Amino acid sequence: MLPRFRGRLHDPRTATAIGRWLGAAVLVCFLTGLVSHGLQRPPDWLAPRLPARPVWGYRVSQGLHVATGIALVPLLLGKLWAVYPRLFAWPPARSPWHALERLSIAVLVSTALLEVALGLLNIFQWYAFPFSFRPVHYALAWVLAGSLLLHLAAKAPLIVEHWRRAPAGADPDARERRSLLLGLGAAVGAVTAVTAGQTFAPLRQLTLLAPRDPDHSRQGVPVNRTAAEAGVGPAMVAADAWRLRVAGPRGYALTLAELRALPQHTARLPIACVEGWSASADWTGVRLADLLDRAGAPAGSAVRVVSLQAHGGYRVMEMPAGYTRDPLTLLALRLNGAELSLDHGFPARIIAPNRPGVWQTKWVSRIEVLA
Structure with a gap:
């Protein structure tokens, strides 16, 4: 039997609040991933135009890509926790439009989890899968982007309704939600601090989970x-x-x-x-x-x-x-x-x-x- 969460924070307002951060992180990851792919395997029209300046360009873009990808782990878990009761709602489809929406969510969730998991395995150079990482990771990024846009279009009215902060006194769960978001923000900050030092020198002393430490190489x-x-x-x-x-x-x-x-x-x-x-x-x-x-x-x-x-x-x-x-x-x-x-x-x-x-x-x- 699936676990039941009865807390009141499994609601659209909490999901929307976490979704802001999650959407921004996915966007940064997607754009920096395009930069990485373009520099590694540029199409014929782009190759002669690749810039050699700034010298630190790839260092910043790829460092940001990996750091944001790691930050997606707690953000995805937080988002799934907020929407978990509705992921397995019954009946699974009440109409053709609802079935399409549910299918888009299934593709979005599975692609996001797989994309992050593959990225983490690549960081540790543990290729426990029978396919080439780079083309699959690149293709999944486009699937993730498309399914996310479809999901945002389907949920646009609900997102708009809960995007702004509720008037004072109108949201009895505001304090608990704020505590949840602070905890989630702390988790994102923690995983970033203990991994980003592998490319961001001021955090080098905090590098606990990163597999490469330039200071000990x-x-x-x-x-x-x-x-x-x-x-x-x-x-x-x-x-x-x-x-x-x-x-x-x-x-x-x-x-x-x-x-x-x-x-x-x-x-x-x-x-x-x-x-x-x-x-x-x-x-x-x-x-x-x-x-x-x-x-x-x-x-x-x-x-x-x-x-x-x-x-x-x-x-x-x-x-x-x-x-x-x-x-x-x-x-x-x-x-x-x-x-x-x-x-x-x-x-x-x-x-x-x-x-x-x-x-x-x-x-x-x-x-x-x-x-």
């Missing part, structure tokens, strides 16, 4: 995929085995010693990953634009970067011209003053402003000039 930057996990061993990057090959009109190859002898530049750039963590670091290496000039690459050329990584969806990366010619885009050889560790991409990795961490390719072996 090798060379000051977390590692998502180690060299062992990528199938890159020391023998593959030994000085007598590794070469950087640049394919272009005047293609060439460089040893690590030759690469180190080229003009070196240092840039302070953040690296930010889809899981929500980010860290700023000092990267030192050769400007990608200088390597392309040496290869005779035409102005406006994009590049394809190939990693020594043996397997995985990100071993080959394409970079639009807006990044390749940016003076902050480096083939980095050093991190925070020290030679790259093997897990951080030794002997060379890409670092570029305003790009997702999955495209900051490690263990670079080949750079190809594209038209």
